[in-house]
Amino acid sequence: MxxxxxxxxxxxxxxxxxxxxxxxxxxxxxxxxxxxxxxxxxxxxxxxxxxxxxxxxxxxxxxxxxxxxxxxxxxxxxxxxxxxxxxxxxxxxxxxxxxxxxxxxxxxxxxxxxxxxxGPTERREVPFVSPAGVSGFVTGEQGLGHVVLSAADIGAARAFYRDLLGFKLSDIIRMQITEEFGMDLEFYHCNPRHHTLALVPLPTPRRLNHFMLQVESLDDVGFALDRVASAKTPLMNTLGKHTNDHMVSFYAQTPSGFEVEFGWGARDIDESWRVVRHDKTSIWGHKRQG
Incomplete structure (x- = not known):
């Protein structure tokens, strides 16, 4: 359960x-x-x-x-x-x-x-229509997307989300910030989405690092990237592909300062999944801006 x-x-x-x-x-x-x-x-x-x-x-x-x-x-x-x-x-x-x-x-x-x-309410009698022309968001059994939260006490956060709520470890990314300091980002799933939750073992001013929306086509990502540029919304990470979920995405700053990841093409968790670790967050791209 x-x-x-x-x-x-x-x-x-x-x-x-x-x-x-x-x-x-x-x-x-x-x-x-x-x-x-x-x-x-x-x-x-x-x-x-x-x-x-x-x-x-x-x-x-x-x-x-x-x-x-x-x-x-x-x-x-x-x-x-x-x-x-x-x-x-x-x-x-x-x-x-x-x-x-x-x-x-x-x-x-x-x-x-x-x-x-x-038992959430559905409005199928009023079809979803994106005002910006997005062809569709990937939801269904995978839910809204994912959130990445800071965890000042990673042990307590892990015990709550993994041991009590039942999230399962997908993989770990080792981020070596400096020669002396590194940290392990932990990614957790509860359905076929590669991760619904990720924990960053650091206290930060905001609890939320970013949330993610996944769309149904690569063109949806490209058009969104154009809209970000047209609106002069700060682009935080360029287009790139992640090592763990293989998502092709970019990151933009929301009006509240935390970020949103907008992506396509993530691979799903299946019965053959095994936990691995990575030394990089991205295969290519995702260059930090600003």
């Missing part, structure tokens, strides 16, 4: 107008009705996947992890309670706000709000 996918994510931002433009015109997400003073975006049939709420944090505010149904939700709740994790049961109004059938919430070891739920 483990997490099935990353279902939704919420950000706290001090410039919602900039996010409204960035989310639709640059990333190609579809804006939808949202509670007053907030933004919501669709990338598929699900009623919403990305939420932006007002706040000075300019960081991730919450994550929603989906499970298959009531038995899986109950089993995961029981596991967390047995491990001493404090659980809260949201009021019916919160379930309605999120548009889910059942949920409980907790916090990860560094304080991030984690919502575990089943």
């Amino acid at each position: 483990t997490i099935g996918s990353l279902g939704y994510v919420g950000f706290k931002a001090d410039d919602l107008d900039a996010w409204a433009r960035f989310g639709t015109e640059t990333l190609g997400m579809m804006p939808v009705d949202a509670p007053e003073g907030t933004l919501r975006f669709r990338i598929d049939a699900q009623a919403w996947r990305v939420c932006v709420e007002p706040g000075q944090e300019n960081d991730i505010g919450f994550v929603g992890f989906e499970v298959a149904g009531p038995p899986e939700l109950a089993a995961l709740r029981e596991r967390l309670v047995a491990a001493g994790v404090e659980i809260s049961e949201p009021a019916p109004e919160h379930l309605k706000l999120r548009g889910v059938s059942g949920m409980f919430a907790c916090h990860d070891p560094q304080g991030l709000l984690v919502e575990i739920y089943y």
Whole structure:
């Protein structure tokens, strides 16, 4: 009884107008009705996947992890309670706000709000249409995409996400920052997506390093790269291909300062998968800018 996918994510931002433009015109997400003073975006049939709420944090505010149904939700709740994790049961109004059938919430070891739920609302009667012409985002059983989080205490983060929520190690990338200092980035999966979660063993000003959206064609990536240039959005990493998931992608700065990876072509986890390590993040490209 483990997490099935990353279902939704919420950000706290001090410039919602900039996010409204960035989310639709640059990333190609579809804006939808949202509670007053907030933004919501669709990338598929699900009623919403990305939420932006007002706040000075300019960081991730919450994550929603989906499970298959009531038995899986109950089993995961029981596991967390047995491990001493404090659980809260949201009021019916919160379930309605999120548009889910059942949920409980907790916090990860560094304080991030984690919502575990089943039964999200879908809007198949209103087809997803990208305002920027994106042909489609890769979601389904793979969920929204992935998030990369800082983990000041990597042992505690690993125990929470791996041992309690059930994420499985995909691989490790060794980043040798200087001759004296290096660190291991840990990548975790919960479905065929190579990684839904990655942990960076460092305290950083923002908890979120980046989130990732995967599209259905290489042309979608190229057109998005052109839109980034036209909007004068800071490009953080040039087009490149990763060593571990083989994603062809680029990184851009969001209006909140953290980054978004926009990519295509990642390989999937299958039954023959084995854990390996890499010494480089990319096979080619992904040159850091600025």
